[in-house]
Amino acid sequence: MVWDAWGSPSGHKPLSDQIRGLLAQVFGVSGEPVTRRDEGDVPLRASALTPEQHAGLVAVVGAENLSIDHRDRMLHAGGKSTPDLLRRRADGEQDAPDAVAFPADHAEVLALLKYCSAKAIAVVPFGGGTSVVGGLDPARGRFPAVIALDLGRLNTLTDVDPISGTATLGAGLSGPQAEELLARHGLSLGHFPQSFEYATIGGFAATRSSGQASAGYGRFDDMIMRLRVATPAGELDLGRAPASAAGPDLRELFSGSEGALGIITAVTLRVHPVPETTAYQAWSFPDFATGANALRTVIQAGAAPTVMRLSDEAETGLNLARAGDIGGAAVGGCLAVTTFEGTAAHVAARSAEAIELLAAAGGTALGEAPAQEWEHGRFAAPYLRDALLDVGVLCETLETATSWANLANLKAKVTAALTDTLTAQGTPALVMCHISHTYPTGASLYFTVVGKQAEDPIAQWAKAKQAAGDAIVAAGGTITHHHAVGADHKPWMADEIGDLGVQVLRTVKSAVDPAGILNPGKLIP
């Protein structure tokens, strides 16, 4: 992952002439990309680690696994939200963790936490570095120093149980690494969020990630059978059975704990055989309300496809549903994508039932091609964002979820909040939306905002984000469906869980992290 943009350099490509023409027309943006600083030229805040602390950390992980190297520190300087990237592209000194530790295993993570707790060093657990909510900011809290704890060496696949359909994956395995190891056993996890190519198993669990195939395979938290967690106060090994009534489900306290309550080192996950076959079917609906109602009908009937998504009129129009082809030939109305995975018999049975329901609810079948194109380009959007940022266009996303009955209201309120705040700043923007995750009782809404960058694009977006968050909370949505809380959503946590809920989280933290070293400033207000 490059330090000031998404992904690998090979994934980056300049905007097409078509898109540049569109941007010039709509936003008056000339389309000349800025030159970004070479990473070697970027001054970093000096490491605050004392020689004694450095030696103490080296004693745990070994000299070769404790780095104060400029490049290592830069690559662990935070996540990949648009404000993160804008900050990195700004002039001046950058903040970074004071060192990066690469522990070998669960025992070394435990030992690191014990040492850092005793020596008052803050710890930010680091997986793929894909947070878009400030969850990886190298915040020191009340401590003089902070280290990034990189979980990349916890990369094993163990306890493969094809009968039960479970496997234990190290927290540091990236999405592709996990799928590759599982594929050797004929198995797949089926968790494909947009961050798939870089994000890790531990990060998925710590942030309650949700993948594009969630209708078929569930959210990541649904897949978690067992969690191994290291904390400064000791370790936890949670989850003994596929279901239990043995009191509160403590897995659900550490799933979503974002490194603030412990560090997840291994996760036993529900997996499934690599699908025998995949069927694709795209749809057009006359409008978003009709399309949303159709998706609702299918999921409530228990006939959910593996993937089921619906773009609104604006997104369909710009064809952002196919991120690699922005501005290409657009279909009218609202585009929906469905895929069906499994055995041939299951795909046949399930797709027959779902297709009948979608057609009866007003869908026009568009054939396989648009659904296959969506799948082909589904990890490309963050690269497109980088190219847009480079030419002075603001591009950011945010997401929420609510009940089916409240979906149109929430969508309208958030759209208005974003549109109004950006227009008021003299930068009218395009706000697009899609449903990417459906449940029997409701769905997620994922918004993409594109507009011209103002003089201070960080302040520009902060106003829009504040308005959108307030609108979400006021309209009864959740402040985040799958991006997590981090630093950016913390202001709305009391709205989400109430003051007593916040107090419960604080109390839990005091039990497992008495010194408060774990990811300071994140999650818990």
Place this chain on the structure above:
Amino acid sequence: MVWDAWGSPSGHKPLSDQIRGLLAQVFGVSGEPVTRRDEGDVPLRASALTPEQHAGLVAVVGAENLSIDHRDRMLHAGGKSTPDLLRRRADGEQDAPDAVAFPADHAEVLALLKYCSAKAIAVVPFGGGTSVVGGLDPARGRFPAVIALDLGRLNTLTDVDPISGTATLGAGLSGPQAEELLARHGLSLGHFPQSFEYATIGGFAATRSSGQASAGYGRFDDMIMRLRVATPAGELDLGRAPASAAGPDLRELFSGSEGALGIITAVTLRVHPVPETTAYQAWSFPDFATGANALRTVIQAGAAPTVMRLSDEAETGLNLARAGDIGGAAVGGCLAVTTFEGTAAHVAARSAEAIELLAAAGGTALGEAPAQEWEHGRFAAPYLRDALLDVGVLCETLETATSWANLANLKAKVTAALTDTLTAQGTPALVMCHISHTYPTGASLYFTVVGKQAEDPIAQWAKAKQAAGDAIVAAGGTITHHHAVGADHKPWMADEIGDLGVQVLRTVKSAVDPAGILNPGKLIP
């Protein structure tokens, strides 16, 4: 609910001559029922409530809703495990709560908890009184007095949302009351545990109940969208969306909290339209392993029926799968029951897929009748237990869950533990088992034990239960899949969640119940 047995007097019936003959033959039990004490003749421990406390409680709920009546206290004296019933049938004084409060609503529950916290009165929340794990014992802990807080008046249905398929149900609604209120809107919850006729919405949530239709509608905790909880430290209102990544899911901390962390006063639940149609299909498998493998195949293919159960050879032989017909004409091998609910189209599609898989996995279709008979008699087993206890036969159940790969091992270990301990006491027993809840990664095991009562049947069962619990933990199962922890499973909680997990629960309790008045002695070691 009668005080010393299950259910209503009209549900009780003497054993058939056929069963009595069988009991005489197998256990040498004569079959003459004992005469039970009239409830008016049972001496109760004197109420320890002071006049000041009595007046204080009356000030919250009104004189007509605070009872120290003999009968009210008896009816709130505990749950319905076999040891509970044996204790009630024993001579001598009975323990009971010092008073029973019947608050009107959430605000009165909050006020009661505030008062009891200030005045050092223990509180046992009481729903349907169906706990079989000692969860309702009127334990005082370190307090001089304990009250039962009966939630029966919290019995409203509000916020019916047929679009989203959600409704908010008062904690005190029993299963039938909830279904009746929902049916007026054409909706159903579909939660049918064996305790259905008496157990309540709040109890289902507080104990992580699982109903017989869990394959179709999920466990009760899966259905919970929103929880309203009263605690001595204030209130919680958790759950804003069908799914969220806003940190730990605190609903999962209060779901399964068994009255020890707060009192659940209302639950917003996922509901569904009353099924258009139900299809029934019973099966015979040559043995338990083949049957279990068939169930696994179906649930892993995503083709689960609404109900899917499998009795082992012993249970099938005794025909306990049809509890009203014990000793009746038995089928050989292992009996399985499947039902399919939903729209006609969904039932047709789903049953076609499942039936093909079950047949391919070695099942012989037995037609509809045995599945319909099972459904007809499915709430009768606790009445049968009472009739058995009356004639000197011990009858009790226990349950666990594990992965598919570990299922046969766990079943063998628990069966051996029960058989060995009871045989060693000179009372060889019959141990039967069924699978009643299936998941992609594993299943539950539900054991029924029948044998001759020893001189001290409570001590006799305590030894068997201890051995079974130890065997479950040693073999990797959960100490409870759906009966909850209460007092009886507390000794195994540290095995289940570890010492640090126990510490986390204690810490959470200190935040929401600083005085420790909530259900002392339950759940948390």
